[in-house]
Amino acid sequence: MTYQLILSNAKYYLDDHFYTGDIAVENGRIAAIFAPGGAAGLAAERVIDAGGLTVLPGIIDSHVHFREPGRTDREDFFTGSCAAAAGGITTFCEMPNATPPPNCPQHLRERIAMAEEKSLVDFAFLGAAGFDNMPQFQPLLDLGVVAFKTFLDSPPKGREAEFAGLTVADDSELYLMLEAAARTEGRFFFHCENSPLIKGLERHLHQQGGEENSFHYLSRPAVAEVQSVETLLRFARATGAKIGIVHITVPESCRLVRQAKAEGVDVVAETCFQYLTYHHGHIDQYGPYAKCNPPLRSREDMEGLWQYLLDGTITMIGSDHAPLTLEEKTVGEREGIWRAFSGFPGVEVMLPVMLTQVNAGRLTLAQLARLMSENTARLHGLFPRKGVIQPGADADFTIVDLQREYTLSIERMYSKSKAINKLFDGQRVKGKPVYTIVRGRVLMEDGVVDTSGRGFGRYLAAQR
Ligand SMILES: [Zn+2]
Known part of the structure; x- marks a missing residue:
């Protein structure tokens, strides 16, 4: 043979x-x-x-936004998957931000078809979960979504179609959504930042005329994440829902997650390579081009995050690959960082940046393999087809x-x-x-x- x-x-x-x-x-x-x-x-x-x-077992990016359908001027499944392959990524987990979002079986099926036509590498999807589409949770699970993702805010004005079924507007909607979530076997991930706090701080900073690059992190302080994580953990404990926190950035949030895990809450945390390697100084220097949400944190928070990466509190690392047009960034140079869109396309630089950390002695290659492949495959029901080098695996x-x-x-x-x-x-x-x-x-x-x-x-x- x-x-x-x-x-x-x-x-x-x-x-x-x-x-x-x-x-x-x-x-x-x-x-x-x-x-x-x-x-x-x-x-x-x-x-x-x-x-x-x-x-290494094929590296899995737990968190990308390839924008199709809706914003293929920023990225699509072909260019996004080319970038993934370039960066050593063999499987990507696509977030539910799209227009329309995969908030029901029909939209998910359409999205799968688009990706199958264009993607070079294998892929999984997170479904959209919100107060408005709770009856769709089980049908989406039946189609194989690996998890769900939810934003803790109302849709931004004018972008309702993009956020349909992706949001809970307040604590009451969150509580009811988590009750529905607990009746399924799915895991529900959340973007944890306290939006009312952030919007208020933005208003106050504008009144003081603050238009420096620091505006971005001053208006989105670490406590905005910590408080949001704390509330979510309380609600998960009360409802029994299985939850996850995407792109966790603050050591104090991680401490709360570790404590909740020890007390029996079924919670996992993901972080992104940029929160382990970049900090406020990069926002000061690069302005809109270092703007992402949550923001890069202080150097102390960045260093503190490593402890929770290495002790197992954090389960996986993703890129939060968030492509944008050049105009969506340059506007922040002309009119202030607050005008620029958040995010940058990291899928093709995540692995070399993390390998550099291996070479610097910050983590072992075995730890990297777990955090960027094996753990992700296990968590998302892809193991042992993915995430392991053994006979029978892909x-x-x-x-x-x-x-x-x-x-x-x-x-x-x-x-x-x-x-x-x-x-x-x-x-x-x-x-x-x-x-x-x-x-x-x-x-x-x-x-x-x-x-x-x-x-x-x-x-x-x-x-x-
Ligand atoms: Zn994201």
């Missing part, structure tokens, strides 16, 4: 350890793992000598060269919104994804994406 692919001399991750072997792939799955040299002489369509490199590999130093450059990025990535442009990193392999197919090699893989990606329904 002829194997589809053999990775020879592969140092690979499994269960907190690294082993060396020859990995053979057949029909998109891992067929066998031999001792080093054990696959020598076996026939394969392609052999990659992985000597000197490290093979042959998804992110092969990295830990020694490779290079400079991140907008010129080599694939996101449709790469022009706004000034925060990362020119940054030196150490540790490079050199192959992205999905179900045995090489989709990226040394930073170059094989765009003929358009449509190769498959929808992943959660197994519960």
Whole structure:
């Protein structure tokens, strides 16, 4: 027989350890793992000598916004998945922000079809959950959404269609929604920031004329997150709902999560690579281009977050890839940072930035593999198809060269919104994804994406 692919001399991750072997792939799955040299002489369509490199289970981005349908001027499933492949990502979890959002089976099915037509890499979806679509929670779970996402605010004026079924307007709606959530087996993630507090602070700061870049983080202080997390944890405890907090940023929020977990609340926390590596100083320096929500925090909060990453309080790391047009950022340079849209497209820089942290000794490569692949796959019902290198699993590999130093450059990025990535442009990193392999197919090699893989990606329904 002829194997589809053999990775020879592969140092690979499994269960907190690294082993060396020859990995053979057949029909998109891992067929066998031999001792080093054990696959020598076996026939394969392609052999990659992985000597000197490290093979990670395909990295999963737990949090992206690829904008389709609705804002394909910012990104779409083709360009977004090219950026994912470029960044060593083999599976992305798409957030429910779209127009229309996936707030019912019909909208979800349409979205799956769009992604299947265009995506290079595999993908899962979070459903939209809000006070207005509670009867849809179970039908969406039946279609395989890995979780749900909700915003704790009314839709912004003029953007009602974009937020239909994605919001709870106040505590009463949150409480009733969580009661409905608790009657399902789904997990419900929340963007935790106290909106009335933030809106009030913005008003006061404007009256004082504060138009500096610091406006962004002064109007969205850490306590806005902490208080929101605290309320959510109380409500989850009262209702029994399974919850999650996306992009947690503040050590004090993490402490509350850790305490709630110990007391039996079923809660998980996700953070994003930018909250581990960037801080207020970057907002001061880069202005709109470092603006995201929640904001980058103080250096002390950034450092404090690491403790909760390493002690297991935080389950996974995502990018919150949030593409925007250049105009949506430059307006903040002309008229004040408060006018700029929030977010930046991080899916293709997250892994090299985190590998740089591995090289700096901040976390081990095994911890990275757990936080960026294994844990995410387990949490979302994708394990053991994804998130593990063992026979029977999908042959998804992110092969990295830990020694490779290079400079991140907008010129080599694939996101449709790469022009706004000034925060990362020119940054030196150490540790490079050199192959992205999905179900045995090489989709990226040394930073170059094989765009003929358009449509190769498959929808992943959660197994519960
Ligand atoms: Zn997001």
